[in-house]
Amino acid sequence: MKMQKGFTLIELMIVIAILGILIAIALPAYQDYTVRAKVTEGLNLSAAAKLATSETRLSSGAWPNSTAAGYNSPLTNIVSSIAIAANTAGSNITITYALPAEVTGKTLKLSATIGTSNSVKWSCNNTDFTGTGGAGTVPAKYLPANCRTGAP
Secondary structure, eight states: OOOOOSOOHHHHHHHHHHHHHHHHHHHHHHHHHHHHHHHHHHHHHTHHHHHHHHHHHHHHSSOOOTTTTTOOOOOOSSEEEEEEEEETTEEEEEEEEOOSGGGTTOEEEEEEEEOGGGOEEEEESOOOTTSSSSSOOSOGGGSOHHHHTTOO
């Protein structure tokens, strides 16, 4: 008697069906992850703007705009601009995205206020102190984890 070696057709089809289900679940989650990584790039690029804003506020006592802070926006293929705006209540950094398509033209806002011990406290996608459009427009599912909790 000859022994059969290998898998039957039905066993192979079951494995392929299971893989198809796993891929169907994982692919959308991975796509959101890649968009979130690109949004995080804008947040990382804003570090220089946060530093310029904080230093100017702590040294002069007034919230700066991009010009007063001596800040020039870096341009990348993902971030179209980073701008600093201010008034007496606080300061905002607005990050505008060029890519990916899910966030093209949308903004992420970082808002600064004076915290305890005369330190600058930052919050993410919060109220716009300048009155130019409210909070940022990047959908919550694309925000980095630290922005979903409020602090960058």
